[in-house]
Amino acid sequence: MPDSQLLEEYVTRNSEAAFQSLVARYLNLVRATALRQVRDAALADEVAQAVFILLARKAARLHHTKNLLLGGWLYRTTRFVAARALRGEMRRRRREQEAFQMQQFSSTDETWCRIAPLLDEGIGQLDQTGRDAVILRFLQDEPLHAVGDALGISEEAARKRISRSLDKLRAFFVRRGFTISAAVLATALAGHRAEAAPAALARAIGAKALAHAASSPAALPALVADTLQAWQWARVKILAGFAAAAALAASAVLLTTYSGPSPVPPPAGLPAAGNLPSPPPAAAPSAAAATRGAGPKTPGGSPSRPWMPRPRRESPTPEFWSIASAT
Numbered sequence: 144m145p146d147s148q149l150l151e152e153y154v155t156r157n158s159e160a161a162f163q164s165l166v167a168r169y170l171n172l173v174r175a176t177a178l179r180q181v182r183d184a185a186l187a188d189e190v191a192q193a194v195f196i197l198l199a200r201k202a203a204r205l206h207h208t209k210n211l212l213l214g215g216w217l218y219r220t221t222r223f224v225a226a227r228a229l230r231g232e233m234r235r236r237r238r239e240q241e242a243f244q245m246q247q248f249s250s251t252d253e254t255w256c257r258i259a260p261l262l263d264e265g266i267g268q269l270d271q272t273g274r275d276a277v278i279l280r281f282l283q284d285e286p287l288h289a290v291g292d293a294l295g296i297s298e299e300a301a302r303k304r305i306s307r308s309l310d311k312l313r314a315f316f317v318r319r320g321f322t323i324s325a326a327v328l329a330t331a332l333a334g335h336r337a338e339a340a341p342a343a344l345a346r347a348i349g350a351k352a353l354a355h356a357a358s359s360p361a362a363l364p365a366l367v368a369d370t371l372q373a374w375q376w377a378r379v380k381i382l383a384g385f386a387a388a389a390a391l392a393a394s395a396v397l398l399t400t401y402s403g404p405s406p407v408p409p410p411a412g413l414p415a416a417g418n419l420p421s422p423p424p425a426a427a428p429s430a431a432a433a434t435r436g437a438g439p440k441t442p443g444g445s446p447s448r449p450w451m452p453r454p455r456r457e458s459p460t461p462e463f464w465s466i467a468s469a470t
Contacts, residue, residue, distance in 0.1 A: 180225035281332035
């Protein structure tokens with residue numbers, strides 16, 4: 144019986160025998176296609192089951208479709224369902240892996256033991272806003288709206304900021320050779336927030352802090368004095384750096400102001416001013432050239448004089464006067 148008649152029997156008379164015939168006819172095609180996609184027999188059976196459920200639900204519409212090739216429709220539907228199944232399987236495996244990591248974390252505390260020594264270094268490498276968000280959310284156990292109020296942003300912006308900071312922390316641990324998901328990292332941080340200190344310790348620390356609040360530096364504990372000295376030297380270095388930068392900027396301004404205009408380069412093809420050739424030295428005139436009319440005459444009849452270089456800003460010498468009187 145053709146596919147169209149079997150579909151008609153199923154749609155009009157709700158014939159289970161007709162639908163079973165379609166399943167028996169196309170099950171091999173559907174299952175083989177699904178198996179090539181998912182490469183898992185159990186998952187392929189699940190895909191085939193979903194495809195024929197879709198066929199049963201869409202049979203009325205398919206029955207009225209002209210020129211329907213049922214094998215082609217089943218093939219396309221199988222590929223689509225298999226792709227969705229693979230995506231869901233990947234999500235399921237990822238959730239199982241995260242759940243396994245969380246179980247390992249909760250049972251043996253191995254995860255926290257591995258990330259705890261590096262946690263503060265990773266938090267320290269975050270930007271200030273991200274670091275404050277992580278501290279407020281996980282170390283101080285503040286709700287998201289309180290984190291947003293403290294940072295001056297909305298609750299949704301605070302959630303995104305924390306998510307980006309967790310991704311950066313996860314990348315930090317990956318670079319250190321420890322792969323961990325952001326979800327497991329968040330769970331670890333939330334499960335090991337700042338532990339409550341004993342009340343007696345809090346009272347003792349507060350009383351000692353108040354006692355040394357106004358005491359002289361000599362009476363301070365060694366660690367406190369060393370920290371204050373380190374802060375002071377850091378402040379001095381910062382001020383010295385600012386002073387050096389200001390002096391450098393002032394020197395640059397002075398050099399720019401008093402250096403004068405830059406020399407104009409000579410036109411192309413001409414030597415620079417410092418590379419001009421010096422004039423040839425003056426040659427002593429001969430006795431024949433010193434006598435008027437001794438040289439050749441010009442076409443106008445006047446005798447031509449030998450070439451003599453003009454002195455450059457020099458006082459006339461006796462030799463010059465003797466030559467001038469001779470001419």
